[in-house]
Each structure stands twice: as C-alpha cells, then as structure tokens.
Amino acid sequence: MPDKILLLPDNIANQIAAGEVIQRPASAVKELLENAVDAGATDIRLIIQDAGKSLIQVIDNGGGMSETDARMCFERHATSKIKNIEDLFHIKTMGFRGEALASIAAVSQVELKTKRESDETGVYIEVENSVVKKQEPVAAPTGTSIAMKNLFFNVPARRNFLKSNAAEMRHIVDEFTRVALSFPHIFFSLTANGQQLFHLEAGSLKQRIVQLLGNNYNAKLVTVREETDYMNIYGFAGKPDTAKKTRGDQYFFVNNRYIKSPYLNHAVMNAYQEMIASDSFPMYVLFIDLNPEQVDVNVHPTKQEIKFEDEKIVYAFVQAAVKHALAQFSVTPTLDFDLDASIQQLPAIQQPFTQEKQTAVTSTSIFKGFTQKHQAHFIESSQKTELKHWKDFYESNEQGTRNNEQKKEEDESRFITHHLPLTTHPDTEFTQLLNTYIVAPSVNGFVLIHQQSAHERVLYEQLKTTGQGKPVATQRSMFPVTLELALADAVLLHELISDLLELGYMIEPFGKNSFVIQGTPADLEQGNEKNIIDNLLEQYKHFSSEVKFSKREKLVRSLAKQQAVKAGMRLTEREMKQLVNDLFNCEQPNITPEGNPTYLEFKKDQLDKMFGR
Ligand code: ADP
Ligand code: MG
Numbered sequence: 017m018p019d020k021i022l023l024l025p026d027n028i029a030n031q032i033a034a035g036e037v038i039q040r041p042a043s044a045v046k047e048l049l050e051n052a053v054d055a056g057a058t059d060i061r062l063i064i065q066d067a068g069k070s071l072i073q074v075i076d077n078g079g080g081m082s083e084t085d086a087r088m089c090f091e092r093h094a095t096s097k098i099k100n101i102e103d104l105f106h107i108k109t110m111g112f113r114g115e116a117l118a119s120i121a122a123v124s125q126v127e128l129k130t131k132r133e134s135d136e137t138g139v140y141i142e143v144e145n146s147v148v149k150k151q152e153p154v155a156a157p158t159g160t161s162i163a164m165k166n167l168f169f170n171v172p173a174r175r176n177f178l179k180s181n182a183a184e185m186r187h188i189v190d191e192f193t194r195v196a197l198s199f200p201h202i203f204f205s206l207t208a209n210g211q212q213l214f215h216l217e218a219g220s221l222k223q224r225i226v227q228l229l230g231n232n233y234n235a236k237l238v239t240v241r242e243e244t245d246y247m248n249i250y251g252f253a254g255k256p257d258t259a260k261k262t263r264g265d266q267y268f269f270v271n272n273r274y275i276k277s278p279y280l281n282h283a284v285m286n287a288y289q290e291m292i293a294s295d296s297f298p299m300y301v302l303f304i305d306l307n308p309e310q311v312d313v314n315v316h317p318t319k320q321e322i323k324f325e326d327e328k329i330v331y332a333f334v335q336a337a338v339k340h341a342l343a344q345f346s347v348t349p350t351l352d353f354d355l356d357a358s359i360q361q362l363p364a365i366q367q368p369f370t371q372e373k374q375t376a377v378t379s380t381s382i383f384k385g386f387t388q389k390h391q392a393h394f395i396e397s398s399q400k401t402e403l404k405h406w407k408d409f410y411e412s413n414e415q416g417t418r419n420n421e422q423k424k425e426e427d428e429s430r431f432i433t434h435h436l437p438l439t440t441h442p443d444t445e446f447t448q449l450l451n452t453y454i455v456a457p458s459v460n461g462f463v464l465i466h467q468q469s470a471h472e473r474v475l476y477e478q479l480k481t482t483g484q485g486k487p488v489a490t491q492r493s494m495f496p497v498t499l500e501l502a503l504a505d506a507v508l509l510h511e512l513i514s515d516l517l518e519l520g521y522m523i524e525p526f527g528k529n530s531f532v533i534q535g536t537p538a539d540l541e542q543g544n545e546k547n548i549i550d551n552l553l554e555q556y557k558h559f560s561s562e563v564k565f566s567k568r569e570k571l572v573r574s575l576a577k578q579q580a581v582k583a584g585m586r587l588t589e590r591e592m593k594q595l596v597n598d599l600f601n602c603e604q605p606n607i608t609p610e611g612n613p614t615y616l617e618f619k620k621d622q623l624d625k626m627f628g629r
Contacts, residue, residue, distance in 0.1 A: 027146040030092060030122035031171060037119040040178060041068025041167055042187035044124075047116035048162055049195045049204075052076035054097065054109040055160060057202065058218065063163075064208040067181035068188055073163040080132040080160055083139045087151070090126070090143050092118040110273070117162075122146045123171055124164040131156040145170055189213070193228050194274040197267060197301055200224035222524050222532075225252060225301055229265050233258060233299065234527040235498045238344070239534065240302060242337040246329060247306035249337045253284070254299035256291040256342070265299040271308060276320040280304075283331045287338035302334070344494065446592040452583040454592050458617060465596060465615040468583045469608045474598040475576035476609045479519060488520035489538035497545045499523075499531045505553050506531070512556070515571050523549070540579070551578050573609050 024032075038044050045062065052060045055078025065071035081089060088094045095114030098107070120126060121143045131138030131154075138156030142149040168175035178184055185208065192214070196204045200221045206214040216227050226233055237252040254265070266284075268275050288298050310325040324330045447455045454465040482488055501509060506529035513523055520537030533545040540548070555574035559565060565573070581587070587595070599605045599614060608614055 027122060030118055030146045033092065033115065034119035034122040035174070037115050038123055038167075040187060041072055041184050042191045044068065044072050044116075044120055044164060044167065045074075045188050046191040046195065047111070047120065048072065048074040048164075049192065050110035051116065051162075052078055052160070053195065053199055053202065054111055055079045057159065059203045060205075062192060062204070062206045064185070064188060064206070066209070067184035069167055069175075069178060069181070069184065071163060071165055072167070073161065075159070075161040077157070077159040080135070080138070080158055081130045082132060082135070086128060086130050086139045086141050087148065089117045089128075090121040090146065090148075094118065118146070120162075120164050123174070124167045124169065127163040127165070128160070129154055129156050129162075130160040131158050133158045194267065196228060197221075197224060198269055198272050198274065198303075220524055221250075221301070222252060222526065226527050229299065229301075231527050234530060235532060238341045240300075240337050240341040242333070242340065244333070247304060247310070247333060249302060249304050249334060251300065251302035253287075253302070253338050253341055256288060256298065259288070259292040259296040259298045261296055263297045265301075266297065267301045269301075269303045270311060270322055271305055272303065274320060275322045277322060279327065279331065280334050283335040284338050287335045287342060291342065300338070302338075304330070304334070306330075444593075446589065446596060448587055448592060451586050454587070454596060456596050461618045461620040461623060463615045463617045465599065466583070466613070467585070467587060467592075467595065468580050469612055469614040470595055470599045470605075471580035472576050472608045473602055473605060473614050474595065475579055476572060477602050477604075479572040479575055482519050488518065490520045490522055490535040491538040491540075492522070492535040493533060493545065497533045498526065499533060499546055499549055501529050501531065501553075503529055505529075508553060508556065509549070511567070512571060515568055519571070519575065521549075548578070576609060 037047065041064075045064075045068065049060060049062065052074055055076055057076035057078035059077045061075045063071065063073040063075070085096070091114075093114045094117070095112055097103075097109045097112040097114075103112075117126075122145070126141075126143040128141045128143070129138060137153045139151065140154035140156075141151045168178070188208075189206070192204070192206050196202075196214070196216055200223065201218050203218045204214065204216045205212060214228070216224060219227075222237060225237065233254060236255045236258045238255060239251075240253050241250050242248070266281060268277055268280055284298065284300055284302075292298060306324075311322060444457060448467075449455060449464075452467060454467055454470075456463050456465060499509075509523065509531060510525060513525070516523055520535070520540075522533070522535035524532045524534055526532045531549075533549060536545055536548065552574055555578045556570055559570040559573055581591075581595075606614055
C-alpha cells in the first residue's frame with residue numbers, strides 16, 4: 017500500500033483557513049478597516065460594490081508599507097504587530113494574528129497600492145489565489161488602498177452561501193458602525209454602489225453616535241461615566257423615551273473591542289427597569305475599560321464573546337453606572353432611582369479612581385492598547401494637549417502684553433498710575449456710589465473704582481491663566497441645556513469648543529446647529545447657561561475683526577466682559593472688598609483689557625489745591 021498523506025498546496029490550505037476569518041464580505045470589511053486603524057490613519061474610506069461581492073475597497077492615509085512588506089503582508093502569519101508571545105499581553109493594535117490579508121488574498125483578487133511617507137514612489141501589487149500576479153512601482157499618496165474583487169470567485173460553494181445583497185450590506189454597515197463608533201476621532205466614509213451612505217467627520221463620541229445612529233438621539237442621550245480602581249465605564253445611554261420595540265443600537269466595547277454580551281445587556285436592561293416597557297430596548301453605547309488581566313485575553317479576535325474574571329462585579333458596575341446616569345439626568349423624578357444599597361457598598365463602586373491608579377492600570381498590558389490616541393474615551397494625560405496649547409498661551413500672552421504695553425504708554429500720559437495705591441487696612445470701609453463706583457481710601461487720598469471695568473480686569477487675568485497647568489473645575493449640569501443656533505453662530509461655536517473646555521465650559525455638538533451645554537465653570541452660577549453662551553458669542557463677534565488677537569485671547573476677553581459685574585448693580589460690603597482686593601492683586605490693575613481706566617486716583621494735595629487750600 018502506498019502512503020496516503022499529502023501536504024496541501026499553500027493556496028488550498030489558505031482557502032480553507034480563510035473560511036475561519038472571512039465568512040462574508042462584512043468580515044473582510046472589519047479586517048481591512050481595523051488594519052487601517054492600526055496603521056494610524058486619520059482618514060479611512062470604505063467603498064463597496066454589489067454588497068461587497070464584487071468590490072470591497074479601503075483607502076487609508078496611514079503609515080503605508082515598504083515594497084517588501086507589501087509582498088510579505090499576504091503571507092500567512094505575516095504580522096508587524098507581535099514578535100513574541102509576551103507581546104500578546106501588550107497588544108496595542110486591533111489585529112495581531114497576521115491572517116486577514118492572507119485569507120483575503122486566498123479567496124479574492126486583490127489590488128494593493130501603498131506608499132510610506134518617506135518613500136518617493138509607492139508599490140502596486142496584484143494577488144490572486146494567494147499568488148502575486150503583478151508588481152510595479154506606482155505614484156500614490158501616503159497610505160494604503162486595498163481593493164478586493166470578486167470575493168470567493170474561486171470558492172463557488174462559499175459564494176453560493178452568501179445572502180441577498182440587502183442582507184450582506186446590512187452586515188457591512190454593522191461592522192462599519194462598530195469600528196466607526198470606537199474611533200470617533202478618525203474620519204470615516206462609506207460609499208456603496210457610487211452612493212455615499214456615511215460621511216463621518218472626526219469628532220466626539222456623542223457626535224459620532226448621532227451621525228451614525230440618527231438625529232433622533234439628539235438631546236436624548238445621557239452621559240454614563242464612572243471611574244473606579246477596578247474599571248472605567250464611559251459612553252451614552254438613551255433616555256427612556258428613545259427605547260425601541262426592536263433590538264439594535266446596543267453596543268458594548270471592552271478595551272475598545274466590540275463585544276456581544278447578553279449578560280451585560282441584562283445589566284443595562286435592569287437599570288432601565290420600570291422606566292421603559294418590558295418589551296422595548298434602550299439604546300446604549302458603552303465603553304468598558306478594565307485591566308486586561310481581568311479579561312480572558314485568549315479570546316479569538318474574530319469572536320465577539322468575552323469572559324470576565326469576575327462577572328458579578330462587572331455586572332453590578334454596569335448596572336449601577338447606567339442607573340446613576342439615568343437618575344441624574346432623568347426628567348421623570350417621580351420614579352425611584354436610588355442605587356441599590358448593596359451595589360453602593362461594593363468596593364469597586366466606592367473606591368475613587370485616582371490619577372495614580374489610572375496611570376498604573378493604563379500603563380500596564382493590553383489595556384494600553386488599540387491605538388489609544390484614537391479612542392474617544394481614552395483619558396489622555398493632559399501633557400500633550402497642554403504642550404500644544406502652551407504655544408497658544410504663549411503667543412496670546414505676548415500679544416496681550418504687547419497690546420497692553422502700548423496702551424499703557426498712551427494711558428500713562430493721561431493718568432498717573434501707581435501700583436497698589438491702597439492702604440491695606442483690614443477694616444477699611446468701602447462705599448458704593450451710584451451702584452457703579454467704589455470709593456476706597458488710598459495712601460495719598462482716595463480712589464474711585466469703576467466696578468465693571470475693575471471686574472473685567474480681574475476676570476481677564478484670572479481667565480488668562482486658567483487651564484495653564486491646572487485643571488478647571490467644571491460643574492456638570494443636572495439638566496443639560498440644549499442650544500439651537502443660527503448656522504453662522506454654530507460654526508463659530510464649533511471652533512471654540514475645545515478652548516471653552518479649557519475654560520471650564522463643556523459644550524458638545526449635537527447634530528447640525530445644536531449643542532448641549534453639559535457643564536460650566538464651577539464658580540459660575542448655574543441656571544442661565546444658554547444666555548451665557550448666547551452673550552459670549554455676541555461678545556466674541558465684537559472682537560472678531562481684531563486680527564492681532566489669538567482665538568484664545570478673544571475668547572478670554574469676551575468671557576471677561578460678559579461675566580463682569582455690571583454698572584448699576586448693588587454690591588455688598590464683602591463683594592466690594594473682594595473686588596478691590598482682587599483688582600490690586602492684578603498684574604496691571606489700572607486699565608481694562610481694552611485700555612480704559614479701572615480707577616481714578618484723587619490725591620489729597622491735589623484736591624486741597626483745587627479747593628484753594
Ligand atoms: P494583522 O493585522 O493581524 O497583523 P493582517 O493580515 O491584517 O494581519 O495584516 C498583515 C500586516 O500587513 C500587518 O501587520 C501590517 O503590517 C500590514 N498592513 C495591513 N494593512 C495595512 C494598512 N492598511 N496599512 C499599513 N500596513 C498594513
Ligand atoms: Mg489585521
């Protein structure tokens with residue numbers, strides 16, 4: 017008898033293995049999108065023909081590949097993402113098994129075009145049946161474009177298993193949605209049969225949710241955010257009235273990977289108990305980050321199930337977090353939303369998640385992973401952002417000072433300014449005149465302070481240093497106010513959002529021309545957030561022609577003007593004291609940011625002279 021065992025030819029082996037990774041067009045979409053994310057792309061475009069059966073193409077602006085890598089990437093177990101078994105526990109990428117492209121090349125006709133930033137020309141490669149058919153240099157932008165054509169052209173049995181175009185397209189949109197949700201800071205688009213279905217500008221998670229899941233969630237989302245020693249949860253849950261009769265719009269991501277978990281879903285459903293009909297489904301997009309040691313890391317990357325070390329804690333945590341969020345933002349306070357006492361006792365719920373603990377957790381292991389910088393919910397250590405804005409501060413400071421210097425010169429000819437002319441006696445009594453001026457005794461006589469001008473100077477100097485190194489205390493609104501703006505104002509506010517955040521204003525875009533004011537500086541009285549922003553924009557526009565000011569400088573000036581106590585307002589003794597004290601602690605107390613005097617000094621000898629004494 018002859019021996020029977022034969023080694024399968026590579027392309028057949030690849031085809032068989034491919035069956036595990038690429039079951040349908042949507043699986044290829046997921047792999048290609050994740051590769052683009054892993055390559056550090058900020059712009060990822062997905063193009064589909066015929067529900068992916070004839071074409072799936074992903075174009076990214078990521079790092080690209082060298083000529084050798086471009087050939088290598090189609091080999092089975094070809095990966096740049098891990099080198100040894102330890103790396104498995106520090107995965108920073110979505111992929112690592114090096115199987116996707118090999119599988120794709122085994123079951124379709126692939127055209128790859130790629131170029132690295134540092135290379136003059138790119139490389140074009142055609143692969144079919146796992147065999148390179150063509151390779152040539154090509155002019156290409158930095159990044160990678162992979163087109164896979166005629167999926168399963170060589171495996172007719174598989175091809176026949178594919179569902180209708182509508183069904184396959186739904187799977188593709190699902191995968192696209194999941195990836196796009198986990199990376200809101202990346203631009204994504206999806207074009208199918210020449211029609212653009214999604215065009216997702218980079219933005220916040222909330223924006224991304226509204227872009228993807230629909231405008232009807234506008235102003236209907238409550239923020240879920242709890243941080244503990246054990247785990248963090250971040251995301252949004254739909255207000256009870258957005259619950260639907262069909263399941264869907266329910267997303268869990270664990271360490272930024274989409275997972276299916278009936279168990280955790282149950283926890284969320286429990287949090288909604290008695291708030292929604294028992295046969296309806298709330299919307300949620302929740303990101304859970306926990307130490308990977310608490311998760312079974314050995315899960316198959318294409319599998320969406322997950323095992324937690326301690327399921328009960330995760331369950332209780334998710335439930336408590338969602339309950340808490342709903343309770344805080346609920347507009348139906350008649351229901352009882354108190355947290356279950358037993359859950360409140362859980363150490364995981366009680367322990368604060370300190371900065372150190374957070375760093376400790378995030379710096380270990382694969383928690384760190386999955387191209388963190390793109391994660392919406394990744395709490396970036398502020399260093400980088402600060403560094404970036406340092407320049408801003410520096411520039412605006414310079415401009416501010418230069419401007420003041422120049423103004424000061426002019427002013428000095430008009431007023432004789434003395435720093436700290438006050439007698440700083442603790443019992444000094446102040447008098448308010450005309451509800452506008454404060455009279456305060458000075459060393460040589462007295463000063464007449466204009467309360468509004470003085471306050472503008474005080475706020476200006478305070479705001480200028482706000483955010484420089486130290487975080488600003490923001491008070492979250494219990495009932496976030498929605499702001500509907502005219503298009504021009506909306507565009508303006510969009511530009512200012514990140515600067516405003518540094519100043520303690522949490523404003524989130526919400527669909528087209530709407531915004532939600534989630535929080536204001538802690539020291540600001542709550543209740544008229546809407547007016548504050550309206551007025552701020554008005555004020556800002558007054559400065560908009562001042563090209564010499566940076567955006568930040570304009571904003572600070574606007575805020576100072578807008579928040580300042582107005583002339584005509586009665587001040588208490590304590591308020592006067594505070595204001596006068598703050599004013600003369602300013603670097604430049606004598607003028608407003610615009611250069612008007614904040615006070616006038618009347619010297620006794622001058623007065624005496626005037627009275628002929
Ligand atoms: P894995 O992602 O598990 O490493 P893949 O088969 O998906 O395996 O990809 C193989 C390798 O090809 C990757 O490790 C990466 O180095 C390279 N690669 C794939 N897609 C891209 C892309 N869009 N841009 C740059 N490099 C890529
Ligand atoms: Mg991959």
